[in-house]
Amino acid sequence: MDERRLLELFEQKKYIEIKRELSEMNEVDVAELLDPLDAHMTLLIFRMLPKDLAVEVFAHFSMEQQLGIINSVTDKELEYIMDELFFDDMIDLIEEMPANIVKKVLKSTKEDERKLINQFLRYPADSAGSIMTIEYVDLRKGITVKEALTHIKETGLNKETVYTCYVTDRKRTLEGFVSLRTLVTSDENLLIDDIMENEVIRVNTHDDQESVANVFRKYGFLALPVVDNENRLTGIITVDDIMDIMEQEATEDFQRMAAMAPSEEAYLDTGVFTLAKHRLPWLLILMVSATFTGRIMGKFENVLASVVVLSTFIPMLMDTGGNSGSQSSTLIIRGLATGEITTHDWWKVLWKELRISFIVGVALAAINWVRLILLEKTDILIAVTVSITIVVTVMASKIVGGVLPLVAKKLKMDPAIMAGPLITTIVDALALMVYFGIATVLLGL
CATH class of the missing domain: 1.25.60.10 (MgtE N-terminal domain-like)
Incomplete structure (x- = not known):
């Protein structure tokens, strides 16, 4: 219909x-x-x-x-x-x-x-305890398979899932789990203790929901037990609930990467002033920080006055640096979110980005050199200045874009804030300093 x-x-x-x-x-x-x-x-x-x-x-x-x-x-x-x-x-x-x-x-x-x-x-907001459910099947140690199946038939209709049953002792301490498949294919006179799995992946009620989502992503579970500090079974989190959390966390990351305050409200249901309020603070911060770029250009005003043609390459250099940094930061932020990268991998990230940035920087500089010399007939010293600046800027940008999200994670901040807009602002200032520094040395200004 x-x-x-x-x-x-x-x-x-x-x-x-x-x-x-x-x-x-x-x-x-x-x-x-x-x-x-x-x-x-x-x-x-x-x-x-x-x-x-x-x-x-x-x-x-x-x-x-x-x-x-x-x-x-x-x-x-x-x-x-x-x-x-x-x-x-x-x-x-x-x-x-x-x-x-x-x-x-x-x-x-x-x-x-x-x-x-x-x-x-x-329970704390965004914790495992706040998203778990108490509607699960638990089985006591010592009962038989037949008694377990009878218990599931009597209570299963009111549970979110019956495919995984958790085994507890008299104090509700989590001892293990057994799948419904194992139960229905086992001898009904066997004890639960004999067929249950003792190694149970679990989360604590106070664990952050994002870390819980990473556990689901890593192991591919349909449900995950939640225990308190005494290892007593408190509830379970099901895959349908964690899918909502994954969507929510991804949305928050995208919003932070676009320099906006996170919001759980749908775009069309959110008021104009509310959306403006979410966007304004970061835009203000980025606008104020961009004044450093203006000060750098003001400091090297005499360089620009001496060789006016230098100013024509500034937009290209700043854009190249910003784009290079954004590429690296996006990959590292995503890697941190999926658990593929941790803060302990900082040296691996630094070394890899250093090699990547050198290859990319040299390739871009070579193409730019050909363009300036053969097509635009630019002075050779200026062409050298621009090409060297490209190599240094790309290398610095990719290293900054790769490392800053790791620093944010280490400081217990959301790595997503170290995304495009902020990286671009930092790299713009860096590119100008490198450009004018090299121009001053090579052109003798």
């Missing part, structure tokens, strides 16, 4: 047909189909959905749609939604909603759930 078909059926009041066709669709597709509709129509169609599907669709609604539903449904309807929502989805909902809506939501939850919600909300 598409939007046009839905509107036609709605206008013809063929509600049974709407319900039948929507019930056959995936909940994500239903949420997208209802997204452009007005609040009144969305609510009417939402109430037509089977209860189980309605809850799943609600979890995929945007915050504005969820807010409209919560404000419109009865307390009984809201209570059913809250009861059926997966716990991590409920936590995400509460974290995003205004205080008055949170109060209404909490009123519709059970007392034991309210205590758990309050506990989750106390």
Whole structure:
């Protein structure tokens, strides 16, 4: 069903047909189909959905749609939604909603759930504890495979995943894990202790969500156990949740690399003044820092006055340096984000960028030399000055672009801030100093 078909059926009041066709669709597709509709129509169609599907669709609604539903449904309807929502989805909902809506939501939850919600909300923002869910299958040591399968059948419908089951002792200490495949293919009289895997990759409740995403990326897990400082199993993080985190972290990196303050709001849903506020501080910093470039040119004003032609090469040299630095910084920032590069690799990065920059610099200088001498008939000393400056600038730019993100990471800063705009500003000043320094020596100015 598409939007046009839905509107036609709605206008013809063929509600049974709407319900039948929507019930056959995936909940994500239903949420997208209802997204452009007005609040009144969305609510009417939402109430037509089977209860189980309605809850799943609600979890995929945007915050504005969820807010409209919560404000419109009865307390009984809201209570059913809250009861059926997966716990991590409920936590995400509460974290995003205004205080008055949170109060209404909490009123519709059970007392034991309210205590758990309050506990989750106390975890640091962007930590493993804040994104985990408590809906996992745990098995006690000492039980048989038959008892484990019975337990999964009784509780599995309410869990986010049953493919990986975690084994704990009486104190809830994480001892190991066993896959559903292993359970269903093992003798039912075997003990869990005999078939479980003892080596468990785990994360702590206070680990940063970005480091958790790196663990998922490295091992390719569908779920990851979360433990507290006493190694007690507290919850799990599933791959669908971590995919959202990866997207969020990537978006933040792109925004920082473009010299903007990170924002989780969608572009079209964000106000003009809010977007301006996110962009203005970095632009101001970069504008002020660019005054150093002007001061350098002012300092060598006599050089420019003596050989006016030198000024014609400044834009090319600055652009080449900025582009060279941006190439290196982009690769290193990405390597740090994926875990391919660590701060301990600084010497490897420095040595590699030094060799790359020499090859690139010499190639660009050679091409530029041919252009200046054969095509533009430039004075040989000026051609030498420009060509040497290109080599030195490219080498310096690539080294700066490669090393600065590592320095930022070492200082517990986001390496993404050492991206294009900032690198370009630094390299522009560097290129001018090198250019005028070489010109002063070679041209005797």
